[in-house]
Amino acid sequence: MRRPGTLIRMAVTTVVVAGAAIAVGLAAGLTTLSNNIGAAQAATPRCTGSDLSVIEGTGATITTVTLSSSTNIDNTSACHGASLAVTVTNGTTSGSATCTIGTAPCTVAGTGPYTFGPLTLSAGVARTAATQADIVMTGP
Amino acid sequence: MRRIGILLALSALLTLSTAAAASLSLTSQALTPIRNCILSGYPSTTTDVIDAMVEQNNPNTNYNNATNSVMSHSGNTNRRTYVEFLVADCVPAIPPTATIRSATLRLYATAVPAGTCRTDDVFAATSAWTETGITWNTQPTSNSTRTAYMQIGSTCTSNNAAGYVTGWNVTGDVQSYVSGSASDDGWMIRDDAESSATSYTATYEAKNGNSTTENPELIISYVDVP
Numbered sequence: 001m002r003r004p005g006t007l008i009r010m011a012v013t014t015v016v017v018a019g020a021a022i023a024v025g026l027a028a029g030l031t032t033l034s035n036n037i038g039a040a041q042a043a044t045p046r047c048t049g050s051d052l053s054v055i056e057g058t059g060a061t062i063t064t065v066t067l068s069s070s071t072n073i074d075n076t077s078a079c080h081g082a083s084l085a086v087t088v089t090n091g092t093t094s095g096s097a098t099c100t101i102g103t104a105p106c107t108v109a110g111t112g113p114y115t116f117g118p119l120t121l122s123a124g125v126a127r128t129a130a131t132q133a134d135i136v137m138t139g140p
Numbered sequence: 141m142r143r144i145g146i147l148l149a150l151s152a153l154l155t156l157s158t159a160a161a162a163s164l165s166l167t168s169q170a171l172t173p174i175r176n177c178i179l180s181g182y183p184s185t186t187t188d189v190i191d192a193m194v195e196q197n198n199p200n201t202n203y204n205n206a207t208n209s210v211m212s213h214s215g216n217t218n219r220r221t222y223v224e225f226l227v228a229d230c231v232p233a234i235p236p237t238a239t240i241r242s243a244t245l246r247l248y249a250t251a252v253p254a255g256t257c258r259t260d261d262v263f264a265a266t267s268a269w270t271e272t273g274i275t276w277n278t279q280p281t282s283n284s285t286r287t288a289y290m291q292i293g294s295t296c297t298s299n300n301a302a303g304y305v306t307g308w309n310v311t312g313d314v315q316s317y318v319s320g321s322a323s324d325d326g327w328m329i330r331d332d333a334e335s336s337a338t339s340y341t342a343t344y345e346a347k348n349g350n351s352t353t354e355n356p357e358l359i360i361s362y363v364d365v366p
Binding site: 051052053054055056058059060068070082091113127128129130131132133134135136137138 | 172174178306
């Protein structure tokens with residue numbers, strides 16, 4: 001027979017170890033949510049499976065852009081509600097615009113390819129032979 | 141008591157590692173960067189884009205200076221269009237390890253085939269050519285299998301009037317150009333059934349049209365990490 005003091009110490013120890021185990025369990029759950037967490041690996045962002053093309057407005061100066069995707073990303077839970085920030089640059093000047101997928105003007109039109117917009121840029125960008133358009137999607 | 145102390149230290153260590161993992165996963169899930177490179181045939185002096193038409197009926201004539209690329213097909217009067225976008229000229233350069241999500245070749249149709257719905261095919265050219273040198277008789281080699289096709293004509297459900305066509309999906313070809321597994325020699329565009337008894341004509345705006353509203357375009361959407 002162990003003394004009561006010893007039993008209490010064992011009980012406290014068990015509770016502490018169980019608490020730590022629960023914390024580890026939560027961490028494992030978080031890791032599972034991201035696709036690729038692990039040693040020397042980065043998690044895959046959620047909406048990169050989709051393609052998003054930037055179609056520039058016509059004219060000598062680009063003042064609007066329309067986004068196009070082969071999939072209806074508004075119907076994709078990994079993308080719906082995400083914020084989009086678009087920046088167009090010709091290397092000298094740049095213009096930007098933002099919107100939220102599912103909210104005008106970023107609502108789906110067409111039956112594929114699916115288009116969003118047009119979005120009005122904060123500043124006009126002179127048309128050149130090569131322009132760059134970066135899209136950063138945040139969330140959902 | 142010493143064992144309890146060891147166990148407490150151990151649990152604290154585990155908790156710390158948990159916090160690090162949680163913050164890493166939350167940060168990486170929130171942002172999705174997608175880049176686009178848009179190569180355009182405007183201004184017409186650009187060397188980023190080259191295009192030319194070739195004609196079977198005048199097999200030694202170079203049509204580099206034409207403002208329109210006419211595609212027709214009838215008997216021995218077939219015409220084809222060649223266009224090349226120098227993907228290496230994207231600024232910033234697309235990394236060889238990038239994943240191409242989509243690449244769309246867009247041309248502006250100034251006239252579509254009347255009273256019909258034709259299929260226009262795109263084939264990847266597989267040898268070098270120049271704007272000033274290409275003729276029907278000096279066409280570059282090209283893949284025997286088409287990269288993509290698109291329907292065009294007044295009776296089609298889309299691409300049935302003047303305007304930018306929906307375009308050809310050339311994602312696989314551009315991925316090969318970027319990764320270096322194939323050389324970027326552009327594409328040949330022609331009717332799917334050449335030498336037909338009836339002549340139909342589709343006309344596309346060429347780079348020499350120097351238009352800011354009808355210029356040829358290649359839109360490449362990519363991500364830096366797979």
